[in-house]
Amino acid sequence: MRLDQETIERIKQAAQVADVIGDYVSLKKKGANLWACCPFHGEKSPSFSVSPAKGIYKCFGCGKAGDSVRFIMDIEGLGYGEALRHLAKKYNITIQESPLTDEQLQAQNARESLYIALNYAKNYYQNNLFQHEEGQSIGYPYFKERGFSDKTIKAFELGYSLDIWDAFTKDALKNGYSIDVLEKAGLTIRKPEENKMFDRFRNRVIFPIHNVSGKTIAFGARILRADKNQPKYLNSPETEVYHKSNILYGIYQAKNAIRSKDVCYLVEGYTDVISLYQAGIENVVASSGTSLTLEQIRLIARFTQNITVLYDGDPAGIKASLRGMDMILEEGLNVKLVVFPQGEDPDSYVQKIGSDAFVQYISDHSSDFITFKAELFLKEAGNDPFKRAELIKDMVGSISRIPDSIKRSVFFQKTASLMQIDEGLLITESNKLALEKVKQKEKDAQRDNNRQRLQSDLPSGITLSTSTNNLPSFDEGMMSFSEEDNFGYEEFGGAPATVLPTPEPSPLPQIANYATTLHEQECIRLLINHGTREVDPAVAPGITLMQYVLGEIDGLQFNTPIYQEMLMLCRQKFLEGTVADTQYFLSHPIAEIQSESINLVAEKHSVSEAWLSKHEIFVPTELDKLADMAYTNILRLKKSFNDDHLSSLMKQLAQTKDPQEQNTLLMQFMQAKEVEKQIAKELGTVVVR
Template structure:
């Protein structure tokens, strides 16, 4: 874990304009900066960066956040990965909190393997361009494939000399550990001597999402019955094949912008398509898709289009594994290329524009394609037909999230028509598979006591369903008085440490937390309650933090909420505030004292009005004279409090 001291050092050096400006061309407009949003396609700039507030906001797509959330969203990093990226940028030496010896050893080994792989990348690239054999054999091969020097350098392609131990000797002479060289798969032991594992092969480095080298794919250039066409790095502490898709590092931004991921089989397919300008493409390296790979795709998009060679014998086998993609909520389409064509050859034949047009025209829905293909094979065989119906029902049952209900029903309707079966019967069969799966999951939950299942609908989803029935908007159901409550949060974050009373040396936070009211209890919004709770804990411990601590909170949902709160301007306060509560509102940094009093008064007054209503209701039902008397006394007391607050009196009250 990164120490809090290191996190504070990173946060203190952050310059949001510099960070966002590394990825977006920004122009100064007044106090802010303006540019084209990197998260959606737009021609007129609507992406604003505020250095004063340390946040960004796109008024086109609604994207917003801070420096860390920008790096996380743009680069698809985790919170810790984003911190490490910033630490490297600002040359902050990261301190780690106490970790176990085993974890520390694992981290050190992983760092060593990355260093060795980076050296190998540089060595193979240098050999390709600056060695006679590399030029005559490796570079000639890439040029025959139509790759330009720019493309070769972009993908950091290389060549390993066809000698026994040229690379091994060079690496060992540089001081790299032989055991670690073997772990990476770069070096093997032959006749008790270190030997090059990839000799005589062109090299395709495999990058992680941040551009570090995880491993290599090495392709042989001569036909051989004994040697495999490709050798890939063995799995080790940094390279796990099932979690990697070749080309993700180069494709991630294009996938994000185009909201679609194209999946091919080979390294050269990816490189060729990128060179042609089709950049939203990655490769599975000829293996069946895994759940981790599908989740990697879903980080960037929900739309997956798989390109298959026209004569691919493995299409049907691959289809069975794509049920996992349905479970992950991906919209899967298939495109079959003409016979004897692969993506590499076909894009070079058609060109990028025609290739994209072909994909759009020949996309087939995965579920319907699977059904039609299996129907052809089943023919008139009743057993195969029965098996087919069960298979397709099981596939459809995996589309079981509330937001995909319409999509599921469309599949049921289309499949029942194609199969010539009763639609309600297929509905019942699909529901049976859903029910069976939930029963198994509940049984597993009972044994293991895990977290609640993903199948549980969120409060927002339930609210949305109820709103659809009643005509009430979801926003009105969920928001309530949230805007006014968030104003208190904004005041604490921006002005909590500012002086409230110079005579008594009180801060704004002192004033708010010494009023005889628990504002966390007064709040209705759960996010406001949480922020107030965390802020109060820091205040009580004497370790009060400024807005940065919350703006760069490790919980990205909380961080995003903070960014939105700090971004809001006049909309924070009710437009009916003055009319309803007779309280004048004043805005701006220089009016924070009046804002503080107005906001706390509003929240307290709202509570008093609620108590007045409840007391009146109790009085109506009262039958005993003592109970009626109590209600009248309470009414007088509440009315007096209401009057004092409305007149701006009784506000500076400390416990």
């Protein structure tokens, strides 16, 4: 059901952009705006700006921009309507909607349908735990034995799947969910050849996995009886809404605590997270048994730059996990490590010693990665010089990944002291690694360029395999390639045996056309930012910038599609007796218009108030010179169109041989030249011949 405009406005007014985005990233005030590292691409210096006054965000790195609704759409991958419903739920805004019918469920966007089905499954499993006889006698006692309170069970929405082959599937089908959606959500397994379908999770306690906003996206399930034919833990498969490398268990429950404590505790299992949370240590997430990924590290980086990894006492597991530490360092985060006594893990240890002693243990036993590696491997190396040398190289390799030069210097000093070696040698080794890395990047780039050049020469419809080990064999008409030919390249890595001709570069746009686009952009920028303001109150009171500009460029059609569309919206609103103000464009439902509007409104830099308050230096703003800016822009815009007209006339003159047509074109050309002189005179530029 479509939401009415009044409800949409209520949602947008309640969903303040800084509040909404603050649930996903840690914002810091700088000037009039708030800043953070962008959640949409990896970066180490904040370029993601949030303007509470304008209700928008803008990343000056990747270009992502929008309002609070657009942010939810982008970060959660939701449609417009679903994003509004998400915000309505967050801010307790009631939406009157009829229950979804079977047809409506099937018509839902595929992604939204998965969320709906997964949420239904979560409620079903939780209801089993608390209401069903089997859940109360088997699943619920397991959680109580682990020491989980009802409040904790409900906070993590834990549940139980019945020991019946198709109990959930039958229930979901009865309530209108399609088997296709259930299968795509990873809830039901279907075997068409046997005409069978059954639940993925049976006779297991259920751990729902949530995304950052709290939506259920997958499940982890633990079996409660010994069965050699069954895995102890069973997880949802990858789906359109669940990619295990992108998510951390407990991130929804932990995000606010991580931000406020400014540190994230990273553990391995579900129960570790839940036990620590119940003990009041809420800033904890788990990698869910998978190796730490770059996406997971960047997810943590939205909320803090500090990670403390909590290991159990298993040396083999610790060594296997150290690769992830290098990835954390490379992302510019600060990482510390803690090992618990042999046989203990975070879950058992916090229940054994209590939350206060647990936090104190972390404080007393946390080590930076250099000290940790040294203590872990020095005993193994002993007095063996070769093993010590390998350890030093490994430590230098880790330090070299740190992007901050000061931090690198500090760790080189510490390593030199620990390993009793000259610091200069460590820096030299680091420089060698950096040079090798640069050479490898150049080699990879050369390989990619060679591949692209080769692909451009292949017949249409034939795609070069990405594999460099097993090159394709194919026959296309008269052209035949085989692995032996290797297309004249050595594994696409080194110099080609025969150099293919470099394709001619695409011609750059004509200067006149490019200038026209810039002036069109500036015209729309002025209209969006200042269209409702009086252009010159002293000379023409009551005349808005919108009225003035639209009158001056009446009849002009912009060449750039997006700016022509935005100009049409301005004209349409003006004919209706209103002015399309800044907010109209910033909240426009068409994503391209909204995004471009934010690009034209967002300010990367602002003048400090200290210029006037402390130094008594007045810096004029756009409002102080609005009339001059508008007048100059209109002149330049008309000059660009006139230049385009002149260029067109010259081409026509060169092509025609009809004397009468030549005379007509010459008259038009002379008129256009006269216009050019007049505009140049007004602009104070050199009058062309």
